[in-house]
Amino acid sequence: MKIYLSKSAILQGVQTVQRAVPLKSPMLTLQSILLTALDNRITFAATDMEIGIRYSHAAEIEEEGSVLLPAKLLFEIIRRLPEDIIECESKGRNFILRYGDADFTINGYDPEEYPEIGGFIPTTTMTLPGKILKKFIQQVYFASKIDEESGNIFSGILLEIQGENLTLAATDTHRMAVNTGNFSTTGRNPGGNVVELVPKTKQSWIIPNKSMMEISRLLRNDDEVTIEGHRESARINFKFSDTEVLTRLINGQYPNYKQVIPNQSGNTIIFTRTVLLEAVERAALLSKDAYLKTSILRFQIEDGQIIINQAAEMGKIFEKIPIEYSGNTMIVTFNLRYIIDALKNIETEKVSMEIASPYSPCIFRPYESEEDENYISLVLPLRH
Amino acid sequence: MKIYLSKSAILQGVQTVQRAVPLKSPMLTLQSILLTALDNRITFAATDMEIGIRYSHAAEIEEEGSVLLPAKLLFEIIRRLPEDIIECESKGRNFILRYGDADFTINGYDPEEYPEIGGFIPTTTMTLPGKILKKFIQQVYFASKIDEESGNIFSGILLEIQGENLTLAATDTHRMAVNTGNFSTTGRNPGGNVVELVPKTKQSWIIPNKSMMEISRLLRNDDEVTIEGHRESARINFKFSDTEVLTRLINGQYPNYKQVIPNQSGNTIIFTRTVLLEAVERAALLSKDAYLKTSILRFQIEDGQIIINQAAEMGKIFEKIPIEYSGNTMIVTFNLRYIIDALKNIETEKVSMEIASPYSPCIFRPYESEEDENYISLVLPLRH
Numbered sequence: 064m065k066i067y068l069s070k071s072a073i074l075q076g077v078q079t080v081q082r083a084v085p086l087k088s089p090m091l092t093l094q095s096i097l098l099t100a101l102d103n104r105i106t107f108a109a110t111d112m113e114i115g116i117r118y119s120h121a122a123e124i125e126e127e128g129s130v131l132l133p134a135k136l137l138f139e140i141i142r143r144l145p146e147d148i149i150e151c152e153s154k155g156r157n158f159i160l161r162y163g164d165a166d167f168t169i170n171g172y173d174p175e176e177y178p179e180i181g182g183f184i185p186t187t188t189m190t191l192p193g194k195i196l197k198k199f200i201q202q203v204y205f206a207s208k209i210d211e212e213s214g215n216i217f218s219g220i221l222l223e224i225q226g227e228n229l230t231l232a233a234t235d236t237h238r239m240a241v242n243t244g245n246f247s248t249t250g251r252n253p254g255g256n257v258v259e260l261v262p263k264t265k266q267s268w269i270i271p272n273k274s275m276m277e278i279s280r281l282l283r284n285d286d287e288v289t290i291e292g293h294r295e296s297a298r299i300n301f302k303f304s305d306t307e308v309l310t311r312l313i314n315g316q317y318p319n320y321k322q323v324i325p326n327q328s329g330n331t332i333i334f335t336r337t338v339l340l341e342a343v344e345r346a347a348l349l350s351k352d353a354y355l356k357t358s359i360l361r362f363q364i365e366d367g368q369i370i371i372n373q374a375a376e377m378g379k380i381f382e383k384i385p386i387e388y389s390g391n392t393m394i395v396t397f398n399l400r401y402i403i404d405a406l407k408n409i410e411t412e413k414v415s416m417e418i419a420s421p422y423s424p425c426i427f428r429p430y431e432s433e434e435d436e437n438y439i440s441l442v443l444p445l446r447h
Numbered sequence: 448m449k450i451y452l453s454k455s456a457i458l459q460g461v462q463t464v465q466r467a468v469p470l471k472s473p474m475l476t477l478q479s480i481l482l483t484a485l486d487n488r489i490t491f492a493a494t495d496m497e498i499g500i501r502y503s504h505a506a507e508i509e510e511e512g513s514v515l516l517p518a519k520l521l522f523e524i525i526r527r528l529p530e531d532i533i534e535c536e537s538k539g540r541n542f543i544l545r546y547g548d549a550d551f552t553i554n555g556y557d558p559e560e561y562p563e564i565g566g567f568i569p570t571t572t573m574t575l576p577g578k579i580l581k582k583f584i585q586q587v588y589f590a591s592k593i594d595e596e597s598g599n600i601f602s603g604i605l606l607e608i609q610g611e612n613l614t615l616a617a618t619d620t621h622r623m624a625v626n627t628g629n630f631s632t633t634g635r636n637p638g639g640n641v642v643e644l645v646p647k648t649k650q651s652w653i654i655p656n657k658s659m660m661e662i663s664r665l666l667r668n669d670d671e672v673t674i675e676g677h678r679e680s681a682r683i684n685f686k687f688s689d690t691e692v693l694t695r696l697i698n699g700q701y702p703n704y705k706q707v708i709p710n711q712s713g714n715t716i717i718f719t720r721t722v723l724l725e726a727v728e729r730a731a732l733l734s735k736d737a738y739l740k741t742s743i744l745r746f747q748i749e750d751g752q753i754i755i756n757q758a759a760e761m762g763k764i765f766e767k768i769p770i771e772y773s774g775n776t777m778i779v780t781f782n783l784r785y786i787i788d789a790l791k792n793i794e795t796e797k798v799s800m801e802i803a804s805p806y807s808p809c810i811f812r813p814y815e816s817e818e819d820e821n822y823i824s825l826v827l828p829l830r831h
Contacts (some may be wrong), residue, residue, distance in 0.1 A: 098655050135762070136732060136761055136762070139732050140729060140732055143725060143729050143732070145725070146731075157762070164766065164767040165726070165729075165764070165765060165766035165767065166764075166765050167729060167762065167763075167765075168762045168763045168764070168765050169761070169762045170760070185659055239472045309572045313629055321651040341527060341529070342549070344527055345524060345528075345549075345772060348520060348523050348524055348527070376554070377517070377520055377553070377554055378520070378541070378550070378551065378552045378554045379551075379552045380549070380550075380551050381549060381550050381551075382548065382549035383549065
């Protein structure tokens with residue numbers, strides 16, 4: 064291959080796909096980026112066999128072809144090149160970058176050794192603004208199991224399309240976050256033509272949370288993103304601007320998130336998010352566990368205020384947080400980390416908290432938010 | 448003690464001194480900050496027994512006294528307090544912070560258990576602008592041995608006062624950086640009175656590079672800094688605005704840096720710093736050693752250009768860097784890391800490189816810089 068491309072365009076391609084490159088792999092060829100010059104476009108591709116990212120860009124192509132290059136060296140040299148048009152030429156497996164009075168050669172691998180990232184014809188496609196999907200992902204991600212071995216359904220995020228409704232949900236069985244929105248759905252009829260359709264039956268996929276986080280990182284606010292799913296494929300596809308992300312799915316039956324949400328809201332408490340969050344974060348300082356996984360938070364909910372009153376080896380805290388509430392006094396105990404996570408992932412300053420009794424699920428919602436009216440974040444209290 | 452102080456003033460004090468708190472220590476009381484309320488001032492102090500930092504601030508003091516508090520918890524709670532006046536009161540060893548409708552108690556230690564940071568009456572004092580000392584430190588620091596066990600003289604920076612000249616020098620025996628400037632010197636006569644004096648004999652101290660780096664971090668550009676040294680003390684003192692840094696010295700005989708500098712400059716090469724630096728950084732990518740400690744750089748110096756032409760397992764590089772030079776062709780081999788460090792620590796864009804022969808010390812200087820006319824950075828070439 065022989066192409067001419069600006070340094071910034073190559074860098075953009077490398078940076079977009081390199082997050083799919085595994086940090087460690089027994090296969091050296093997997094720690095690589097595949098460059099393909101074809102039909103006046105240069106395509107960058109990388110995969111760790113779970114997620115695959117492809118980025119394609121118009122380029123001046125003198126000779127078509129492909130090369131497989133070590134990802135780290137490619138990134139490091141490209142970002143250190145002068146801002147200029149770079150002449151890129153392959154000689155066998157090697158790749159020569161020419162800039163100014165200089166050239167740099169990267170010794171590459173055989174492109175044939177690289178695994179192919181397969182495609183499929185979708186049965187459902189939905190298009191929505193990139194910034195909405197980005198927000199949905201960020202709003203539910205924290206409630207999934209992080210750093211869990213992939214394959215565990217709770218390390219996944221549920222994506223569900225029913226009619227024109229898109230739902231993202233995540234839970235680690237102790238807490239849950241869900242958001243739903245209304246977007247346009249299209250599909251293909253058996254003849255392969257795109258048709259507007261409202262699938263009668265719900266379609267859902269469990270997507271590794273790591274993949275979802277990568278998608279949210281890659282999405283820019285002005286992107287339009289198209290989700291392409293297939294009823295029976297083991298993969299799902301996200302397409303936006305010049306980028307395509309294909310991810311494996313997690314097999315299994317996701318719990319019915321709707322069953323967890325109480326029908327009756329019980330007592331409603333309205334408070335200012337950052338005021339409560341800051342008090343909880345101060346209380347967290349008394350925990351010996353830096354990750355707060357086992358730290359306990361005790362709310363004494365009274366007429367007009369929540370009282371936090373806790374002591375530990377290191378010291379003690381006493382705080383009164385003003386709230387809108389006029390019910391009975393109630394003492395509720397939570398995992399401290401879950402309350403911090405829930406409060407951090409709500410965008411509005413006013414938040415409502417609904418809880419029927421000290422042992423029933425507690426629901427946090429953005430208060431009077433048009434944009435996030437369907438968002439809920441649920442935390443199960445601890446027995447005390 | 449009982450004092451009233453703004454959150455930001457407490458935070459400033461804690462942040463200033465906490466860099467002296469050891470990250471690990473068998474003595475819990477050493478991982479603490481000592482607060483002393485006396486004479487309408489609050490003083491924060493911390494030490495790891497090598498460096499001691501004191502910061503003092505005017506405060507409304509209702510009751511004098513002192514407390515010894517765990518540094519990490521103190522910092523974490525202070526930065527999470529509301530922006531407000533905080534009422535601070537000690538009860539025995541404990542320290543109560545009152546803010547709004549809340550209070551937070553830190554369980555502290557016995558202040559008597561904290562080591563005293565001693566003082567001395569200086570024999571030499573020199574005052575100079577903080578930003579100059581800050582720059583001097585940054586200009587020589589890299590040439591000292593970093594992460595070496597403290598006590599090794601090459602993990603120190605030489606500070607020398609002779610007449611009104613201040614010199615900072617550092618070397619790891621393979622390279623060296625030195626800067627000298629002219630500032631006002633005062634001293635005390637045997638009666639203890641401050642007098643302007645030009646000590647006939649040179650006074651010098653070897654200061655741990657870690658301490659010097661902390662001083663450079665603490666110095667603000669508009670500070671005036673006073674260095675207080677004593678001919679026979681094991682410590683040296685730096686005072687600026689509300690801060691005082693006292694550091695242990697390293698015992699030993701520092702090599703005579705002047706002897707290393709060649710009298711005859713030989714060939715002079717003038718080049719654009721970033722152009723050469725970027726080429727060298729690209730060549731560094733071919734090194735297997737991520738820290739570049741053993742990486743070799745070969746300069747072919749010719750009429751009008753330096754050629755870098757190197758090959759490795761990963762690839763190869765060929766670059767021509769334009770220079771002002773019209774002498775004979777010369778091949779010089781360096782440790783690659785040393786050239787990167789030397790070039791990164793010069794401020795001017797034009798740099799001169801003086802080298803008599805491929806095996807004689809190579810000197811880098813800022814070219815035609817009034818501000819840094821005395822700065823030199825020397826690198827010994829490798830035998831090849």
